[in-house]
Amino acid sequence: MNAFSPIRFALAAMAVSLLFSACTSAPPASRAAVDATPPAQRLAAVQAAAGADDKELSVQPLRDPQVDDLRETANAHREAGDLVGAADALNQALLLVDGDPAVLQERAEIALLQGDWPRAETLARKAVALGSRTGPLCRRHWATIEQAHLARAEKENAASAHAQIEGCTVPGIIRY
Numbered sequence: 001m002n003a004f005s006p007i008r009f010a011l012a013a014m015a016v017s018l019l020f021s022a023c024t025s026a027p028p029a030s031r032a033a034v035d036a037t038p039p040a041q042r043l044a045a046v047q048a049a050a051g052a053d054d055k056e057l058s059v060q061p062l063r064d065p066q067v068d069d070l071r072e073t074a075n076a077h078r079e080a081g082d083l084v085g086a087a088d089a090l091n092q093a094l095l096l097v098d099g100d101p102a103v104l105q106e107r108a109e110i111a112l113l114q115g116d117w118p119r120a121e122t123l124a125r126k127a128v129a130l131g132s133r134t135g136p137l138c139r140r141h142w143a144t145i146e147q148a149h150l151a152r153a154e155k156e157n158a159a160s161a162h163a164q165i166e167g168c169t170v171p172g173i174i175r176y
Helices: 005-023 039-050 065-079 083-096 101-113 117-130 135-151 155-166
Strands: none
Touching: 039 101, 039 135, 065 083, 065 101, 083 101, 101 117, 101 135, 117 135, 135 155
16 A cells, blocks of 8 residues: 555656646636627728718829729728738738728728737828828727727726827818
8 A cells, every 4th residue: 555655656646736736727817808899890880980071171092903902892891701812902002002091991990800919900000101190080090099909908098099080170161
């Protein structure tokens, strides 16, 4: 019986160790819970924030036909539920015009639909840095950043991004 004691002791120690590890397997309290809002609902919030007001100043740049084709291809892929195809088409467009805020925003929105919150935020921030500080596109940038923060349960950062949305609205010139 003494020959089996070390083995029994080792097995008992392993059992106790497993019991204690099972008790401590819960995630730490400091980890914030992730918001479970579906990505499509997040995109709808971005599009709603953009709005459209015919009394607002909105500047539209000239478009490259090849980039427009890629944007249309991306849109067709998105509507068909092929987010990877949409992302690929927009990535190709960004290789042609990496500083186009509208294409960056569209790619950020695909990242939002894919649940890639950090990428959505990064692309939207780049679009903010390169684009206009006014109009519907500006609101889409900040709403995307807001949604990326909300998805990660970063409420304070989301509130800060939300506050920027209002600053994007500048009334147009009234002419008589």
